[in-house]
Amino acid sequence: MNFKKSAAVILSTVCMVTALVGCGSSSADNGADADSNLSGSITAAGSSALKPLVDDAADLFNEKYPDVNITIDAGGSGEGLKQVSEGTVNIGNSDVEAAEKLDAAKAAELVDHKVCVVTMAPIVNKDVTAGGVKNLTDIFTGKITNWKEVGGADEAIVLITRPESSGTRATFKKYALDGASEASNKSMETDDSGVLLQNVKTTKGAIGYVALSYLV
Numbered sequence: 359m360n361f362k363k364s365a366a367v368i369l370s371t372v373c374m375v376t377a378l379v380g381c382g383s384s385s386a387d388n389g390a391d392a393d394s395n396l397s398g399s400i401t402a403a404g405s406s407a408l409k410p411l412v413d414d415a416a417d418l419f420n421e422k423y424p425d426v427n428i429t430i431d432a433g434g435s436g437e438g439l440k441q442v443s444e445g446t447v448n449i450g451n452s453d454v455e456a457a458e459k460l461d462a463a464k465a466a467e468l469v470d471h472k473v474c475v476v477t478m479a480p481i482v483n484k485d486v487t488a489g490g491v492k493n494l495t496d497i498f499t500g501k502i503t504n505w506k507e508v509g510g511a512d513e514a515i516v517l518i519t520r521p522e523s524s525g526t527r528a529t530f531k532k533y534a535l536d537g538a539s540e541a542s543n544k545s546m547e548t549d550d551s552g553v554l555l556q557n558v559k560t561t562k563g564a565i566g567y568v569a570l571s572y573l574v
């Protein structure tokens with residue numbers, strides 16, 4: 359069976375409700391019909407922030423169409439948009455619209471569609487005590503490097519960061535940091551929200567950010 363190219367895009371901000379968007383190719387067919395004997399495969403890749411929703415959707419779809427094989431990978435927004443543009447996956451999941459990660463010609467081949475809403479928020483290691491924190495921008499840009507500077511213990515701040523290809527990072531920079539460049543920590547960099555959450559949990563003095571779907 360054939361599926362329309364699509365990319366689910368999450369326009370996420372810190373502590374703000376935003377919309378997930380999808381992209382469709384106008385040259386593709388209208389997708390699968392309602393045949394209860396449907397079979398074949400569906401592949402998806404991209405944003406880890408969107409993955410919990412996509413996993414749930416896949417489970418519900420398989421309840422109705424058990425003969426359809428669904429494969430869902432993360433890899434980051436940029437990778438999801440790249441793969442759906444190249445036709446190597448049916449669905450590309452992203453935290454930003456296609457135009458922010460692809461060149462103009464490739465982005466023009468996709469149509470963004472909002473598919474859900476999500477919130478995002480910074481998270482810290484449970485041992486961090488910094489009740490007077492008022493300026494997260496200076497923490498994430500690396501201007502503040504010790505929790506004592508914001509009312510906490512004399513403890514180094516460890517940034518758990520997303521790579522440059524991450525749509526979540528791009529959106530965090532745009533809305534949470536007001537365009538300021540986020541500092542990078544290559545030794546603790548990951549484009550998997552689940553891994554980032556675990557790294558913050560197990561690293562003393564750590565701070566990062568994830569979609570709230572990973573905190574419930």
